[in-house]
Amino acid sequence: MLCQRCKKKEANVFYRESINGKETNYSVCSDCAREMEEKGEIKNHLSHFESHPTGFGDLFSSLFGAVSAVPGVREATLGKRCSLCGASYSDIAKNGKTGCPQCYSVFSGELSGTVNRIHGNTAHRGRAPKAWKEKLDRTALLESLKKELSESIKAEEFEKAAELRDKIRAIEKSN
Amino acid sequence: MKWYEMQGKNKDVVISSRVRLARNIEGYPFPTRLDEKGAQEIISKVREAFGNEYTYTDLTALSPLEIKGYIERQEISTDMAKAKGPHGLLTSDKNGVSIMVCEEDHMRLQCVMSGLALREAYELVAEADDKADSALDIAFDEKLGYLTHCPTNLGTGMRASVMVFLPGMTMSRQIQSLSSQLQKLGLTVRGMYGEGSAADGCIYQISNQVTLGITEEETLDKLSNIIDQIVVSERQLRESIIKSDELCDRIARAEGVFRYAKMISSSEFMKLYADLRLGVSTDIIRGISYEKLDSLLVNVMPANLMLDSEQLSADEKQRDKLRAEKIRTIIG
Ligand SMILES: [Zn+2]
Ligand SMILES: [Zn+2]
Numbered sequence: 001m002l003c004q005r006c007k008k009k010e011a012n013v014f015y016r017e018s019i020n021g022k023e024t025n026y027s028v029c030s031d032c033a034r035e036m037e038e039k040g041e042i043k044n045h046l047s048h049f050e051s052h053p054t055g056f057g058d059l060f061s062s063l064f065g066a067v068s069a070v071p072g073v074r075e076a077t078l079g080k081r082c083s084l085c086g087a088s089y090s091d092i093a094k095n096g097k098t099g100c101p102q103c104y105s106v107f108s109g110e111l112s113g114t115v116n117r118i119h120g121n122t123a124h125r126g127r128a129p130k131a132w133k134e135k136l137d138r139t140a141l142l143e144s145l146k147k148e149l150s151e152s153i154k155a156e157e158f159e160k161a162a163e164l165r166d167k168i169r170a171i172e173k174s175n
Numbered sequence: 176m177k178w179y180e181m182q183g184k185n186k187d188v189v190i191s192s193r194v195r196l197a198r199n200i201e202g203y204p205f206p207t208r209l210d211e212k213g214a215q216e217i218i219s220k221v222r223e224a225f226g227n228e229y230t231y232t233d234l235t236a237l238s239p240l241e242i243k244g245y246i247e248r249q250e251i252s253t254d255m256a257k258a259k260g261p262h263g264l265l266t267s268d269k270n271g272v273s274i275m276v277c278e279e280d281h282m283r284l285q286c287v288m289s290g291l292a293l294r295e296a297y298e299l300v301a302e303a304d305d306k307a308d309s310a311l312d313i314a315f316d317e318k319l320g321y322l323t324h325c326p327t328n329l330g331t332g333m334r335a336s337v338m339v340f341l342p343g344m345t346m347s348r349q350i351q352s353l354s355s356q357l358q359k360l361g362l363t364v365r366g367m368y369g370e371g372s373a374a375d376g377c378i379y380q381i382s383n384q385v386t387l388g389i390t391e392e393e394t395l396d397k398l399s400n401i402i403d404q405i406v407v408s409e410r411q412l413r414e415s416i417i418k419s420d421e422l423c424d425r426i427a428r429a430e431g432v433f434r435y436a437k438m439i440s441s442s443e444f445m446k447l448y449a450d451l452r453l454g455v456s457t458d459i460i461r462g463i464s465y466e467k468l469d470s471l472l473v474n475v476m477p478a479n480l481m482l483d484s485e486q487l488s489a490d491e492k493q494r495d496k497l498r499a500e501k502i503r504t505i506i507g
């Protein structure tokens with residue numbers, strides 16, 4: 001399913017919003033979800049959610065109709081769930097473990113505090129799968145070539161700059 | 176060959192080294208959220224990735240006693256035994272690498288070696304990881320590294336641990352301070368074979384706690400360096416404690432019990448084992464190899480005793496008899 005908002009990326013976050021019994025559902029990509037939360041388009045009331053401890057079946061029934069409104073809920077309640085494993089953030093918070101690899105992008109905002117507490121504010125160093133290693137190496141190579149390019153332009157070595165530019169283009173094209 | 180049948184480095188202090196990597200396959204929930212069909216798919220993908228060199232054991236088809244045997248030999252974790260869905264173990268006779276499939280993560284690749292051999296164990300497990308990587312779509316993130324069920328394993332997904340025998344530090348009450356020193360370095364120490372009471376057996380496991388922001392090599396170097404220091408100070412402490420006549424007497428008595436007693440309970444075994452191992456490592460006892468000491472650790476545990484003797488319903492008293500016999504056979 002495509003993201004309802006940008007209509008470009010694959011939707012991997014599901015929201016269910018219920019205001020005074022009126023349900024609204026969103027299926028968006030994780031980038032749009034982050035933006036919507038930041039802009040306050042949807043309030044992030046994750047801890048208030050969980051009126052329906054649900055599995056996959058419930059998740060989809062709530063997404064595609066047949067939704068039971070929760071009586072007496074005045075505030076907006078939001079349920080964000082990972083589209084691959086169906087976990088909500090409160091599922092993850094309950095035992096401190098995620099539901100699937102995708103949870104880390106769906107709940108990146110919510111999980112960053114936990115990750116920082118465990119490991120400190122840091123990023124991965126070390127081994128990587130082959131597919132990533134090539135990508136990471138290419139990113140590093142591009143960065144150093146671009147730096148070299150701007151230096152050679154400054155030094156007015158235009159012949160070298162042209163060479164570097166072609167090299168950079170070739171690498172970017174192969175991406 | 177099993178780790179406890181092999182020779183190793185610094186065996187007077189280091190019993191074994193283990194390196195474990197957590198890996199998951201993109202596009203599937205982790206085992207706790209995986210349905211039966213998904214788990215079977217993971218299992219067949221992993222089996223295919225590792226090929227004929229590895230043998231698959233369906234752990235759900237084994238009896239509780241057999242499972243306990245695997246745990247006692249440290250071939251699977253206690254968490255693996257608790258897994259609800261389909262799960263199993265891939266083992267290779269060639270390199271001693273094994274893969275727990277659908278434990279907490281889709282794959283836990285591990286290698287155990289005798290003595291201090293973290294580098295060697297890592298190289299073997301990394302080789303297996305390459306195999307998995309070339310056949311499977313491994314879940315990874317540029318910033319978080321390998322994506323794992325528990326956020327504590329993010330990054331390298333690597334847990335390196337060393338099982339050490341520290342009677343010197345235990346008897347001179349230095350474990351507590353060692354533990355707090357290690358904690359500052361991102362390492363943990365916990366007692367083994369002693370229901371929390373670390374003193375039993377004087378055996379501890381020291382492992383890395385941090386997995387994100389530090390490379391595999393750095394982690395292994397850090398742990399190896401610390402172990403080297405522990406080896407030096409443990410040896411010094413032993414020099415001074417074995418001057419005590421009481422301790423020498425205790426060591427000789429331990430050997431006597433192991434050679435001649437007819438019944439030995441598991442708690443008595445654990446206490447005397449520390450004395451015996453200390454006696455061997457300080458040359459007070461001669462003629463018992465470290466390989467024999469290591470296989471004692473594995474083979475006199477309840478489940479393995481029962482499986483080995485084919486007395487599957489042996490009660491505690493019968494087990495104590497079996498244990499005494501087994502010890503005699505092993506130490507010869
Ligand atoms: Zn979008
Ligand atoms: Zn998920």
